[in-house]
Amino acid sequence: MTPAARAGDLAIETRALTKRFGRQLAVDAVDLAVPTGSVFGFLGPNGSGKTTSIRVMLGLAAATSGEVSVLGEPMPGRLARVLPQVGALVEGPAFYPFLSGAANLARLDTADRAAPWRTRKARVDRALERVGLSNAARKKVSAYSLGMKQRLGIANALLMPRRLLVLDEPTNGLDPQGTREVRALVRSLSGEGTTVFVSSHLLAEVEHMCTHAAIMSAGRLVAQGTLDELRAGESRVRVRTPDAAAAVRVLVAAGLPAAPEPVPEDLGDRAGDPWVSAPLELPRSGRVAPAEQGNWSAGGQLGGGALPEELVAALVAAGVRVRGFEVQNTSLEDRFVALTGEGFDVVR
Amino acid sequence: MSDSQPAPGGTSRGAPDTGGAIAGIAAAAQSASATAPARPLGAWALLVSELNVLFRRRRTWALLLALAAVPVLIAVAVRLSSREPSPGRGPPFLDQVTQNGLFVAVTGLIVSIPLFLPLTVGVVVGDTIAGEAGLGTLRYLLVAPAGRVWLLVVKYLGAAAFCLAATVTVVTAGVLAGLALFPVGPLTLLSGDTIGLAESFGRALLIAGYVTVSLLGLSAIGLFFSTLTVVPVGAMAATIVLSVVTQVLDSLPQLEWLHPWLFSHYWLDFADLLRQPVDFSSFGANALLQAGYLLLFGALAYGRFLTKDILS
Numbered sequence: 057m058t059p060a061a062r063a064g065d066l067a068i069e070t071r072a073l074t075k076r077f078g079r080q081l082a083v084d085a086v087d088l089a090v091p092t093g094s095v096f097g098f099l100g101p102n103g104s105g106k107t108t109s110i111r112v113m114l115g116l117a118a119a120t121s122g123e124v125s126v127l128g129e130p131m132p133g134r135l136a137r138v139l140p141q142v143g144a145l146v147e148g149p150a151f152y153p154f155l156s157g158a159a160n161l162a163r164l165d166t167a168d169r170a171a172p173w174r175t176r177k178a179r180v181d182r183a184l185e186r187v188g189l190s191n192a193a194r195k196k197v198s199a200y201s202l203g204m205k206q207r208l209g210i211a212n213a214l215l216m217p218r219r220l221l222v223l224d225e226p227t228n229g230l231d232p233q234g235t236r237e238v239r240a241l242v243r244s245l246s247g248e249g250t251t252v253f254v255s256s257h258l259l260a261e262v263e264h265m266c267t268h269a270a271i272m273s274a275g276r277l278v279a280q281g282t283l284d285e286l287r288a289g290e291s292r293v294r295v296r297t298p299d300a301a302a303a304v305r306v307l308v309a310a311g312l313p314a315a316p317e318p319v320p321e322d323l324g325d326r327a328g329d330p331w332v333s334a335p336l337e338l339p340r341s342g343r344v345a346p347a348e349q350g351n352w353s354a355g356g357q358l359g360g361g362a363l364p365e366e367l368v369a370a371l372v373a374a375g376v377r378v379r380g381f382e383v384q385n386t387s388l389e390d391r392f393v394a395l396t397g398e399g400f401d402v403v404r
Numbered sequence: 405m406s407d408s409q410p411a412p413g414g415t416s417r418g419a420p421d422t423g424g425a426i427a428g429i430a431a432a433a434q435s436a437s438a439t440a441p442a443r444p445l446g447a448w449a450l451l452v453s454e455l456n457v458l459f460r461r462r463r464t465w466a467l468l469l470a471l472a473a474v475p476v477l478i479a480v481a482v483r484l485s486s487r488e489p490s491p492g493r494g495p496p497f498l499d500q501v502t503q504n505g506l507f508v509a510v511t512g513l514i515v516s517i518p519l520f521l522p523l524t525v526g527v528v529v530g531d532t533i534a535g536e537a538g539l540g541t542l543r544y545l546l547v548a549p550a551g552r553v554w555l556l557v558v559k560y561l562g563a564a565a566f567c568l569a570a571t572v573t574v575v576t577a578g579v580l581a582g583l584a585l586f587p588v589g590p591l592t593l594l595s596g597d598t599i600g601l602a603e604s605f606g607r608a609l610l611i612a613g614y615v616t617v618s619l620l621g622l623s624a625i626g627l628f629f630s631t632l633t634v635v636p637v638g639a640m641a642a643t644i645v646l647s648v649v650t651q652v653l654d655s656l657p658q659l660e661w662l663h664p665w666l667f668s669h670y671w672l673d674f675a676d677l678l679r680q681p682v683d684f685s686s687f688g689a690n691a692l693l694q695a696g697y698l699l700l701f702g703a704l705a706y707g708r709f710l711t712k713d714i715l716s
C-alpha cells in the first residue's frame with residue numbers, strides 16, 4: 057500500500073484530460089475526481105467519450121494533453137506499479153475463443169507479473185465462482201453466451217485483490233438475474249474498501265449502485281458529484297387548477313417562486329386546466345432511497361419550510377379548486393436528459 | 405424495485421457469497437501488495453503461457469502437419485515411381501534419396517524453404533500482435549500489465565520457437581519417411597567423406613538450425629507488420645507476399661548489388677554444412693544478415709508498439 061491511502065483522497069483524478077483523434081475531440085478537458093472508496097458512476101450516451109477516457113486512464117491510449125493520476129500515481133508514468141492494483145473490464149470482455157474459461161483467466165493472469173503462480177489455479181477458480189461460472193469453467197469460450205462472456209470478463213478483473221476496479225458497461229448482455237448479481241458483487245467489493253468506477257449509459261444502474269456519478273456529453277464532463285448533489289435543487293411542486301392566478305399567489309406567499317406553466321400549443325382544447333408549478337429544494341439530509349424515486353411522498357421539509365400537505369391546505373383554504381397536486385422529484389434521468397440532450401441521435 | 409435491496413449471498417445461481425471469502429482475498433491483498441512488483445520470475449509466466457497457447461492451438465498443429473506432409477509426399481512419390489530420379493532433375497538431392505533415405509529430410513527442407521516455411525511462419529508471426537488486437541485480448545494483456553516491450557519480446561520468442569518447431573518437423577518427418585521407405589546407411593558428404601548414422605542425424609538437425617535462423621529475419625518483419633494492424637490476415641499476407649517478392653528479386657541478375665541485403669539470400673546455402681569439416685562461414689553470414697533484420701524491424705516494431713493507442 058502506498059502511503060497515499062488516506063481517507064478523502066482520490067482514486068482517479070484527471071486534470072484537463074484531452075484526447076483528440078485527428079480532427080475529432082473525443083475527450084475535451086475533463087477534470088474527473090473519483091473519491092477513494094466510492095462507487096462512481098460514469099454516465100454518458102453512446103459516443104460521449106467514456107471508453108476513451110478509460111483507455112487513457114489505464115494507459116492503453118496516450119492523452120493528447122492533460123494529466124491523469126490513478127491511485128495517487130501519475131499515469132502512464134507509473135503504469136507498472138499502478139495497474140497490478142487495478143482490475144478492469146474495458147469495452148466489453150475479450151477472450152481466446154479456442155481456450156476454456158479457466159484457461160483464458162490463467163492466460164491473462166500470467167501477464168500480471170505480480171500474480172503468484174502458486175495460487176493461480178485457486179484464484180482462477182475463486183474468481184469463476186464469484187461470477188457464477190464454476191460449471192462452465194472447462195467449456196471453450198466460443199461456446200459461451202454473451203452474458204457468460206461478460207461474467208468471465210468481470211472474473212478477470214477479480215483475479216487479484218484490487219484497490220480499484222474499472223468496469224466499463226459491466227451489465228451489458230446480462231439477464232436481470234445477472235444484473236442483480238453484478239450489483240451485489242459491486243456492493244460487496246465496495247464494502248471491502250475497493251473503489252469501483254462503473255461506466256454506463258443506463259441511469260437506473262447508476263442510481264442503484266453508485267454513491268457518486270459524473271455525466272459526460274460529447275466529450276465534455278457536464279456534471280459530477282454525489283448522487284444527491286446531482287439530483288438536488290431540481291424538484292418541483294405542481295398544482296392543477298382553473299384558478300391559476302390565485303394558486304400562484306398562495307404559493308408565493310408560502311415562499312415558493314411559483315408561475316403558471318405554458319400550455320402546450322399542440323394540445324389546444326384538450327389541454328384542460330392549466331398547471332402552476334414551483335421549484336422545490338430536495339431534503340438535503342441523507343440520500344433518497346432509490347426505491348422511492350418517482351413517487352416521493354414522505355413529508356420532508358420543502359424549500360419554503362412548507363410541507364406538501366400544508367400547501368394543499370393553504371390552497372384549499374384560499375378557495376383554489378385543486379384538481380391535481382404532485383411533488384415531482386428530479387430523477388437522475390431528468391438531470392441526465394437535461395444535460396446531454398434528449399434525442400436518440402449520437403451527437404457526433 | 406426489489407433488486408435495489410442488498411442481496412448478500414442469498415440469491416441463487418452463484419450469487420457471490422460476500423463475507424469471509426472477500427476478507428480472505430483482502431488479507432491476501434495485503435501480503436501480495438507488500439511484496440508486489442518485486443517478482444522477477446513472474447515475467448516468465450507469460451512466455452510459458454505464450455508457448456502453451458501457441459502449441460496447444462489446433463491451427464499450429466495443422467500448420468506443422470502440413471509441413472510434415474511435404475517430405476512424406478516426396479518419399480512416397482519417389483518410392484512408388486518406377487523410374488529412378490535422374491541427377492539434375494527435380495529438387496537437389498532428390499536423386500540420392502533412393503540410395504540413402506536421410507536425403508528425404510534434406511530434399512523436404514529444400515522444397516519447403518521457398519514457400520511452405522515462409523507461409524506457415526507468416527501465419528504465426530502475422531498473428532502475434534494483430535491477433536491479440538483482433539480478439540481484444542491485447543488490451544487485457546496490457547492492463548494486466550504485461551508491459552509492452554516484454555509482450556513484444558515474448559511474442560517474438562514464440563514466433564522463433566515456431567520457426568524451430570517447423571524446421572524440426574520437416575526434418576523429423578523426412579528422416580522417419582526415409583527410414584521407412586529407403587535403405588539408410590552411412591552418409592556420403594559433398595566433400596566425399598562418409599559419416600555414420602548418428603552424425604547424419606546431427607547434420608540434419610544442424611541444417612534445421614540453419615533454416616530456423618534463416619527465418620528469424622522474416623519473423624521480425626512479420627512482427628512489425630503485426631503491430632501495424634488489428635486484422636491478423638493483413639499482417640500474415642503482407643509477410644508472405646514480401647518473402648515471395650524478395651525471392652523473386654534475388655533471382656534477377658540485374659539486381660545483383662541488392663542480393664546480399666535480401667533476407668532470403670542465404671536461405672538455400674546450407675550445403676556447407678554437408679562437408680567435412682563443417683564450414684560455418686555461410687552460417688555466420690546468414691546469422692549476421694538475419695540479426696541485422698531483427699535489429700532493424702525489432703526497433704521499428706518497438707517504436708510503433710510502444711506509442712500505439714490500443715483502441716481495439
